[in-house]
Amino acid sequence: MIDLNDLKENIALYKKGLSAKGCEVNLDDLINKNSKKNTIQTELDELKSQKNNLSKEIGNLASKGEDTKQLKNDSENLNKTISQLQKDFDLLKTDIYTTMLQIPNLPDADVPFGNDESNNDEINKKIFTQHKDGLDHVEIGERLGLLDFDLANKLSGARFVVLKGKLAQLQRALIQFMLDEAKDNGYEEMYVPFIVNADSLVGTGQLPKFEDDQFKVGDGKYLIPTAEVPLTNLLRDEVIDSSDLPINLTAHTPCFRAEAGSYGKDTRGMIRQHQFEKIEVVKFSDPKKSNECLDELVLHASKILDKLELSYRHVVLCTGDLGFSAAKTVDIEVWLPSQNCFREISSCSNFRDFQARRINARVKDGKDKFFPHTLNGSALAVGRTLLAIIENFYENGLGVRIPKVLANYLDFDLIEEQK
C-alpha cells in the first residue's frame, strides 16, 4: 500500500513511476476523493461530538431524576443526520481503500525505465562453463528414464511432472543443501501452512489484483504461490521491537501457480509448472538498511549457484517488468545450454514499506514507531535448479554428473544414461 500523504506531496513522481509500472488508476481523482472524505469526516465528527455531549447530559439529568424527554428527542434527530452522512462517508472510504489496494508500489529511483525485459540491466555475470546448443532437460530426462511428464499428465494434467529415483533424490538433496546454506547465512527455518486465507494474500499483494493466478481450495482459502506469503504474514498485525531487526526467515515449501495468462509460454519441460519446490528467504529490515539487505539477499542466493558451479548473471528489472509490490528487483538468471540464454532462477526484491503497510507490521523503537521494510528472494527455485544441473552437467552417452558440493547429500555422483 502506498502512502496517500506521500502521494499528495509527490504527485508528479508517483504519476511517472506508477504509469511506468502500468498502473491506470486516476491519481488526481483519488486525491480529490480523499480530501472530500476528510471534509465529511470533520463534519461528521462535529455532529458526533454534539451527540456524545447530549448523551452525557441525559445521563446526568436522569441520575438526578429530572426530565430528559426533550434531550432524547434532540438526540434522536441528530442521529438521523449522522447516519445519512455516515453512509456517504463509508462509501467513499471503501471506494478509496479498494482503489488503494489496486495501486502498485512506486519503483525506486535507480530502477531503469522500460516496458519489458529488453530494458532490464545486466549488472553482474559469473561464468563457469557456457555450453551452447545442448540437449534440453526433457530429452536428457528421457535418456535417464527418470523424468515423466506423461505420467504427471495422467495424474493431474498439463504443467506437472513426476521425478523418479535418483532425480527425485537429487531434488531432495538440493532442498536440504539450500536450507543448510540459508541457516549458515543466518536465516531461521520455519515450517508454515501451504494453504492461506485471503488476508494473507492481500498482505503481500497477490490479492485482490491477481486472483486468477492463485489456486483456490474453497472456504475462501488458497494454495500458496510462494513461501513469501506465509513467511511475511507471520508478522501481520504485530509490533516488532527495533532491537529484533533484521528478522531473517526461510522456509522450503511447494509453490502453486495457476499460470493464468501463460498459455503457450514455456509449455515444454519443467520451466513453468503449476507446482514446484522453492526455498524462500524473507527479511524484515530497518528502513535505513534495506538497500544493503537486498544486496545481501542477492549475494546469498548467488553463493548457492557458485557452489553448484552454475553460470549466472544478475539483472535489475526495469519498471515494466517489476512485480506489483516491489520497489526494486534483482533477478538471478542461470545459464541454460538448451536455450542459449539465461533464465530466472531467483528473484530478490525490496518492497520498502509497501507490504508492511498492508500487513500492518510496525516497529517500535522507544517512542518511535515506523513501518519496517520487507524483502524476499528465492534461494533458490529448486525445480529450475534441478533443470539447470541436468542440462549443464550432462555428458553425452554417460549421464548427469552430480555437483561436488552435493557429495555429502547423496550416495551417488552420477545419474547414468540408460543403455
Added chain:
RNA sequence: GGAGAGAUGGCAGAGCGGUUGAAUGCACUGGUCUUGAAAACCAGCAAGCCUUAAUAGGGCUUCCAGGGUUCGAAUCCCUGUCUCUCCGCCA
C-alpha cells in the same frame, strides 16, 4: 462431529448500560538515588483518523468481526470467525 468456556492496550489481567479509553501488574520512557549498575522510589506511557505549522491543543473512532436494542454498549441480544477444555474420530 457432540458438550462447555472464552476473545479487553506490547504482554498478563479487572471491568454494576451513563466522566471507562478502560483498574492492576509486567514491559517500556524520563527522573531521583548510586562512582557506575542493580534495587527502591516518583512521573509518564494504547492505536488509527480528522483538524493544525506542530511529534502543542481540540474532535472522532476502536475492548475479535458484522448486525441489533438504547438518548447512551467493553458491558444486553443475534450471526460469524478464532482459541481453550472434555468426548468421539484420526495421520
